[in-house]
Amino acid sequence: MSHYKAPLTDMRFALFDVLQAEATFQRLGFAEATRDVLDAVLQEGARFNETVLAPLNAIGDQVGCSHAQATGAVTTPPGFKQAYAQYVEGGWAGLTSPVEFGGQGLPLAAGVPLKEMIDAANLAWGNFPLLSHGATEALQQHGDAWQREMFLKPLVEGRWTGTMCLTEPHCGTDLGLLRTRAEPQADGSYAVTGTKIFITAGEHDFTDNILHLVLARLPDAPTGSKGISLFIVPKVRVGQDGSLGAANAVRCGSIEHKMGIHGSATCVMNFDGAQGYLVGQPHKGLMGMFTMMNTARLAVGLQGLGLSDRAYQNALTYSRERLQMRALSGAKCPDKPADPIIVHPDVRRMLLTCKALVEGGRVMGYHGALLVDIARHAPDALEREQADALLGFMTPIVKACLTEWSVECTYHALQCFGGHGYIAEHGMEQLARDARITTLYEGTTGIQALDLLGRKVVQQQGTGLRVLLGMIETFCNEHQGNAAVAEFIGPLRAKAVEWQQLTEQVGRRAAADPDEIGAAAYDYLMYSGYVALAYWWARSVAASEASEQSARLKAGKRETARFYFARLLPRTLGHAAAVAGGASTLLALDADAFSP
CATH class of the missing domain: 1.10.540.10 (Acyl-CoA dehydrogenase/oxidase, N-terminal domain)
Known part of the structure; x- marks a missing residue:
């Protein structure tokens, strides 16, 4: 275990x-x-x-x-x-x-x-x-004042839990196709009817009540995403005094059988005229949905980080203890029958990759949360505006990269265990299975990539990117003469310039052919993640050298940063080349020709 x-x-x-x-x-x-x-x-x-x-x-x-099929429990x-x-x-x-x-x-x-x-x-x-x-x-x-008063306290205290009921069996990510409907009632509530799928914690035995945030259509709703409203639907009806009443007409129809996170209930939820209340304005439900979604995307990125760290911890312990073969340069532990596998360069490659992605990703993920605080509470309006722009730009990067890297890290960690990695005894295969799912929910990596390039860069003209490039430039200028980070300044400056040029290149091509956005999106996102992480690694070295941290920590940061710049940052070259390949390399083959 x-x-x-x-x-x-x-x-x-x-x-x-x-x-x-x-x-x-x-x-x-x-x-x-x-x-x-x-x-x-x-x-x-x-x-x-x-x-x-x-x-x-x-x-x-x-x-x-x-x-329990009979009761839905x-x-x-x-x-x-x-x-x-x-x-x-x-x-x-x-x-x-x-x-x-x-x-x-x-x-x-x-x-x-x-x-x-x-x-x-x-x-x-x-x-x-x-x-x-x-x-x-x-x-x-x-929410309205009465909704905040009625529902927030039990949510905040943990006496109730909440869900996001967004997608349906036929629509996936395209929420404009959803069919769940909400009929106005004489008492001001709505009768919500429809089926929602992939609902995390839609039903459980932790609490007496669950608050479902449900996307549905009003009778006069326009078609597409502009006709979506948001409703709060309690599992158990709530009286005006906050007391629980009769069971609402909402029930778990089944739970999914998944490749991982088996202890988490992923539910099919059936609403059959369930009493609900409109949150916000009619047909403006996507605003509330994105409030939930953006918070959740940062949170799922942290899930990837947590899994990566646990996998790395276990692989490091095992690699220090597992004896196998001698180091190529001669025995490192001559008093033992073999050397621990941590002496072997390829094991070091996997461990250092995990360390670099975990520790750099930790700073990047924490910074995303700090941007939320700054965007909401900074006394200066310009600072709030810039923080919000950078947060919007970084959210898909944090979500996608930290989860994609968790797949890589958990598999590297499993590989360190060799044959012991794929058996259940050591628990590594569970981490690998769990990590794979994090790249899917709250928007797949492809969805994050389209959000980053299509919305945050092209539609919003790269406002958030400019903020980050400004931060990189400021850092490089401030530390130009700092011997502790001098080796990282030049490569970081060069990547910032290349990032801007790559963005402009994609923008020009997209103006002539919108398919260029979809063709470039994944590689652009991963490129962005690696350059952003280079910035955080350079800052980490500068911070460690200026701190009162131990010599061991300082050496660990410095050498891991060197590894990152030498062996992981060059991955940007492949992603940039793929972006340059253009849409034609993906779309030229006729759909029927995929099969021989």
């Missing part, structure tokens, strides 16, 4: 040394978010995840969830419900939620390390409270 220990030293380094989060929190008005408070949160969060959630990870995979794996009760009792559910609704009022970035710990310790369990945050955000920003 795999083990997990929260990487508190590197979490603190990313948050406090690289991102200077404590000073930012104080500037944004979060007076309670001091280093002492945040350290206590990290320490207690580590205890909860290491001792409560992590031991349940294998159990959840082996037992999974069960569904879902039973979670042994220990999951009890762990959720401890989670609620510890106040974790409302860590970053507003005080007025029962939360602790900490900034979002202060809760991100806890989120990473949960995902590493037990990803399947973490899916149950995951979407409550998105539901909270949607109600805060789009």
